[in-house]
Amino acid sequence: MFLKRVCRNYSTGKSLTVLRLGPTRFAQQAWSNLVSKNNVKVVETDAANREQFISELKSGKFADVDFITRTFESFKQTGMMDKQLLKLIKEHTKVKAMSHNGAGYDQVDAIECGNLKIQLSNVPSLVDDATADTAVYLLLGAMRNFQLSSENMKKGQWKTQKCAGTPIGHDPEGKVLGILGMGGIGRTIRDRLVPFGFSKILYHNRHQLPKELEKGAIYCKTPEELFKESDVISISIPLNKNTKHIINEKSIGIMKDGVVIVNTARGPVIDESALKTALKSGKVAAFGADVWVNEPNVDPELISLSNVACLPHMGTHTVETMKAMEEFVVENVQTYIDTNKVLTMVPELKGKF
Numbered sequence: 638m639f640l641k642r643v644c645r646n647y648s649t650g651k652s653l654t655v656l657r658l659g660p661t662r663f664a665q666q667a668w669s670n671l672v673s674k675n676n677v678k679v680v681e682t683d684a685a686n687r688e689q690f691i692s693e694l695k696s697g698k699f700a701d702v703d704f705i706t707r708t709f710e711s712f713k714q715t716g717m718m719d720k721q722l723l724k725l726i727k728e729h730t731k732v733k734a735m736s737h738n739g740a741g742y743d744q745v746d747a748i749e750c751g752n753l754k755i756q757l758s759n760v761p762s763l764v765d766d767a768t769a770d771t772a773v774y775l776l777l778g779a780m781r782n783f784q785l786s787s788e789n790m791k792k793g794q795w796k797t798q799k800c801a802g803t804p805i806g807h808d809p810e811g812k813v814l815g816i817l818g819m820g821g822i823g824r825t826i827r828d829r830l831v832p833f834g835f836s837k838i839l840y841h842n843r844h845q846l847p848k849e850l851e852k853g854a855i856y857c858k859t860p861e862e863l864f865k866e867s868d869v870i871s872i873s874i875p876l877n878k879n880t881k882h883i884i885n886e887k888s889i890g891i892m893k894d895g896v897v898i899v900n901t902a903r904g905p906v907i908d909e910s911a912l913k914t915a916l917k918s919g920k921v922a923a924f925g926a927d928v929w930v931n932e933p934n935v936d937p938e939l940i941s942l943s944n945v946a947c948l949p950h951m952g953t954h955t956v957e958t959m960k961a962m963e964e965f966v967v968e969n970v971q972t973y974i975d976t977n978k979v980l981t982m983v984p985e986l987k988g989k990f
């Protein structure tokens with residue numbers, strides 16, 4: 638009896654080979670624990686690009702791999718986890734599950750994972766606070782021109798011009814805030830922004846939230862309703878085929894003149910070319926973003942505009958959040974070992990395994 642319990646505590650008996658894509662910065666201990674408690678082998682790629690990764694796959698190097706963990710940065714080594722790559726993975730490995738270290742998993746074709754019977758998990762919730770902090774920073778930066786003022790000051794312009802020549806900004810107080818996407822991140826952005834005194838907080842989401850989650854925010858049935866009424870729009874929706882370019886020439890056209898837009902979701906939800914035109918004309922007064930089309934090769938003209946506050950995709954770039962996210966990926970592997978199911982299956986695949 639006693640022996641049985643000891644065995645169960647230290648191993649399920651299931652052996653698992655994990656292909657770990659992308660760096661581990663904070664979860665070394667969690668990985669060591671996983672390996673020491675279970676019959677787990679961790680392998681890594683030597684590929685510098687997608688072509689090399691495909692060669693590795695075809696060579697049989699990963700033939701024993703059952704589980705893949707990946708980070709956003711591993712895109713450099715594999716490119717998109719699209720239909721082509723997933724099919725090759727299916728052919729040349731035994732992969733049945735993948736755990737993506739991030740809330741947004743647009744680099745992975747979730748539907749194709751489902752078709753190929755590969756479970757896919759992401760890291761929800763843990764990213765909410767750090768990402769919402771980033772949105773608040775960008776919102777204030779855009780409304781008050783803080784980033785420009787800092788650049789102007791560093792150039793020595795304060796000696797000759799008031800506030801280093803920075804245009805006068807606007808207060809959040811009394812304005813209408815629209816939150817596009819009211820998942821965990823959108824709701825955390827709302828919580829952080831309530832004390833700033835917006836006159837109303839509107840939101841649009843696929844579904845209206847229950848009252849206790851709305852916390853006073855007002856539901857707009859359509860994104861258009863939100864676009865028409867908001868002075869400041871903060872975007873926190875996932876990128877998919879329905880949300881790509883949701884901010885485009887037409888939707889910008891129905892927004893208020895002088896609207897401020899903040900994006901902490903994904904770059905391609907915005908048509909950057911239409912946004913650039915609107916930023917130049919003043920239709921969009923200011924834009925603050927952490928995410929861009931074609932990262933890291935961002936449109937240099939867009940980020941050089943004086944009414945753009947920019948960050949290089951660092952919404953979750955804190956020791957605490959990155960550590961929690963990395964450890965959560967390991968928890969997904971452990972849960973798969975224990976139950977045959979990843980811990981946080983992405984919504985597209987819920988109920989399919």
Ligand SMILES: O=CC(=O)O
Pocket residue numbers: 738739740741742764952953
């Ligand atoms: O961009 C960050 C994430 O998706 O977690």
